[in-house]
Amino acid sequence: MKVIEMYQSVLDLVGLETMPEDSGIVYDNGKDVKKVLAGIDMDCTMLMLAKQLGFDCVVQHHPNGIIHPNGADLFSRDHMKKLMECGVPINVAQKLAYQTHEKRKQRVHSRNRTQMQDVAKLLDISNMAYHTPADMLAERTVQKRMDGLMERNPMCTVQDVIDELMQIREYREALEGQQPEVWVGKPSSFAGKIYVEMYGVGAPSLEEYIACSEAGVGTFVGMHATPEVIEGLQKHGKSNLVIAGHMASDSVGFNQILEAWEKKGVEVVRISGIV
Ligand SMILES: [Fe+2]
Numbered sequence: 001m002k003v004i005e006m007y008q009s010v011l012d013l014v015g016l017e018t019m020p021e022d023s024g025i026v027y028d029n030g031k032d033v034k035k036v037l038a039g040i041d042m043d044c045t046m047l048m049l050a051k052q053l054g055f056d057c058v059v060q061h062h063p064n065g066i067i068h069p070n071g072a073d074l075f076s077r078d079h080m081k082k083l084m085e086c087g088v089p090i091n092v093a094q095k096l097a098y099q100t101h102e103k104r105k106q107r108v109h110s111r112n113r114t115q116m117q118d119v120a121k122l123l124d125i126s127n128m129a130y131h132t133p134a135d136m137l138a139e140r141t142v143q144k145r146m147d148g149l150m151e152r153n154p155m156c157t158v159q160d161v162i163d164e165l166m167q168i169r170e171y172r173e174a175l176e177g178q179q180p181e182v183w184v185g186k187p188s189s190f191a192g193k194i195y196v197e198m199y200g201v202g203a204p205s206l207e208e209y210i211a212c213s214e215a216g217v218g219t220f221v222g223m224h225a226t227p228e229v230i231e232g233l234q235k236h237g238k239s240n241l242v243i244a245g246h247m248a249s250d251s252v253g254f255n256q257i258l259e260a261w262e263k264k265g266v267e268v269v270r271i272s273g274i275v
């Protein structure tokens with residue numbers, strides 16, 4: 001496959017017309033791709049390793065090499081949309097999203113934006129990163145399962161949420177200590193409305209969790225959370241937090257992209273965090 005065809009197949013798979021600003025082609029050497037080395041986190045060392053081992057292309061999930069000047073706008077856009085999905089009023093969603101947007105803008109301003117591309121070019125190896133598209137796929141997959149659970153059992157508990165997650169291979173096969181866990185609430189707590197959050201916002205702030213909780217979310221399912229969020233939600237005492245696990249959740253989405261390429265004949269070797 002050509003790099004551009006692989007790029008298009010990601011858009012088709014997710015049903016997007018344009019690629020999110022944190023994803024896409026870092027470097028395309030124009031050659032056909034037969035063997036891909038893929039990982040959740042990949043850096044210049046991996047480019048070197050891949051070249052030595054005869055791969056044509058390296059693909060990472062975390063957007064090393066793709067730091068778009070307007071990347072913060074993407075998060076702000078998705079951020080507001082997701083808060084509103086939880087039932088947060090538009091005026092509150094806008095203000096919360098703006099606060100996070102400003103913080104992200106400052107971070108993007110200082111980042112090294114050329115390293116991966118420069119090294120890939122010197123080594124003559126193609127490189128791509130797919131972040132938000134993969135996380136969107138993960139979120140859809142997990143939310144669909146949770147919707148099914150709520151429909152089958154409106155009185156479901158947080159333990160039922162965990163059991164449902166464990167039906168997904170990547171969670172079952174996650175490393176010991178990185179499988180789904182209850183971080184706020186108890187296994188016997190009623191789940192209420194379950195909201196899965198795996199893209200766009202990274203780890204939401206405590207203010208955002210509280211706003212969503214006030215708007216009716218009973219159980220959040222996410223990839224990770226800060227100690228501030230955990231303590232804050234415990235103190236707030238109204239909703240539960242299930243942490244599905246970072247590497248496994250990233251893998252749920254990223255694997256769908258890799259499988260789409262495999263179906264078209266590309267050989268993919270998975271390393272660096274992929275479950
Ligand atoms: Fe991710």
Ligand SMILES: [Fe+2]
Pocket residue numbers: 062246250
């Ligand atoms: Fe991630």
